Amino acid sequence: MSAARPQRPQEAAAPHFARFGQRLLLSALHRLLRVDTPPRLAVLIFHRVLPTNDPFLASDPDVQAFAELMRLVRKRFSPLSLAEGLHRLTRNTLPPRAVSVTFDDGYADNVEFALPVLQRLEIPATLFIASGYLDGRCMWNDRLCQAIRRCPGTSVDLTPYGAGIRPLGGPRERAMLVRDLLRLFKYQAPEHREQVAADLAARYAPDLTSPMVTRTQVRELYDQGVEIGGHTVTHPILARTPDQTAYREIAENKEDLEGLLGTRLRFFAYPNGKPDLDFTAAHTAMARALGYQAAFTTGHGVAVAGTDPMRLPRFTPWERTPMRFGIRLLLNMRHTA
Numbered sequence: 001m002s003a004a005r006p007q008r009p010q011e012a013a014a015p016h017f018a019r020f021g022q023r024l025l026l027s028a029l030h031r032l033l034r035v036d037t038p039p040r041l042a043v044l045i046f047h048r049v050l051p052t053n054d055p056f057l058a059s060d061p062d063v064q065a066f067a068e069l070m071r072l073v074r075k076r077f078s079p080l081s082l083a084e085g086l087h088r089l090t091r092n093t094l095p096p097r098a099v100s101v102t103f104d105d106g107y108a109d110n111v112e113f114a115l116p117v118l119q120r121l122e123i124p125a126t127l128f129i130a131s132g133y134l135d136g137r138c139m140w141n142d143r144l145c146q147a148i149r150r151c152p153g154t155s156v157d158l159t160p161y162g163a164g165i166r167p168l169g170g171p172r173e174r175a176m177l178v179r180d181l182l183r184l185f186k187y188q189a190p191e192h193r194e195q196v197a198a199d200l201a202a203r204y205a206p207d208l209t210s211p212m213v214t215r216t217q218v219r220e221l222y223d224q225g226v227e228i229g230g231h232t233v234t235h236p237i238l239a240r241t242p243d244q245t246a247y248r249e250i251a252e253n254k255e256d257l258e259g260l261l262g263t264r265l266r267f268f269a270y271p272n273g274k275p276d277l278d279f280t281a282a283h284t285a286m287a288r289a290l291g292y293q294a295a296f297t298t299g300h301g302v303a304v305a306g307t308d309p310m311r312l313p314r315f316t317p318w319e320r321t322p323m324r325f326g327i328r329l330l331l332n333m334r335h336t337a
């Protein structure tokens with residue numbers, strides 16, 4: 001290894017100036033947007049935190065990017081647990097730029113990569129878990145993704161599923177194909193999308209290991225102070241599910257996790273979560289009837305004192321550099337739900 005080149009003064013100073021610039025810009029924007037009146041709570045939503053960047057999971061940060069974003073949240077915002085955030089929202093005592101961090105579905109990388117970062121920075125978090133995938137099972141989207149990733153050859157025949165013959169190409173093209181197929185199948189009948197994923201995984205990714213948490217890990221997370229919330233059993237689009245099945249999905253998930261943890265679940269997140277597209281007032285009523293105190297959507301904006309506690313918005317900027325992430329987060333704070 002060659003000896004380190006001595007740093008020139010401007011190189012050494014560059015990160016300092018960048019941080020200074022970031023601080024100036026974010027605080028100017030904060031004042032300009034007047035995002036603290038009335039008091040508001042931003043809830044961030046993540047799914048996975050990856051060991052390294054993955055074109056197939058472009059919306060999920062790698063651990064380094066996640067750590068940078070969380071350092072920004074710790075420094076420039078006021079991270080709170082959901083319970084404290086909601087409590088202080090009703091009492092009008094939220095600190096400026098209040099933010100809660102949440103994760104959906106229950107991926108094991110949350111334990112391995114996200115939790116150490118959160119613990120180091122003392123940022124509380126909530127995990128919304130689809131309990132049907134605990135202990136080695138796999139969601140349809142992950143099976144489909146792995147199958148397309150590993151499929152040999154230059155094309156894949158999806159005509160039996162109404163999706164034609166698709167060229168495969170390299171990782172970028174395959175990643176785009178996965179996004180395309182997820183969009184295509186997401187709103188189709190659960191049996192159909194399950195069948196597509198099962199067939200393709202059996203053919204191209206038979207040794208697929210589950211990326212989801214185990215029951216033991218859920219228990220450990222809870223013991224370490226992570227709030228566990230409900231997210232249905234099999235993650236259906238509730239608005240496309242018969243009412244009886246939707247109720248059972250919400251109820252059995254809650255009962256299962258409560259049995260595992262020996263506590264009542266307080267919070268629920270609607271799968272997919274777009275208001276009036278993925279769930280309706282009927283599902284809001286179900287969650288309330290089952291004893292949930294609050295439920296979370298994936299609608300943009302932030303919660304204020306008058307926001308319906310069963311339709312609380314969540315939003316995470318796509319931007320992966322702390323500066324852009326911070327700006328987007330502040331801009332999102334202008335939109336009250």
Ligand SMILES: [Zn+2]
Nearest residue numbers: 104105271272
């Ligand atoms: Zn989800």
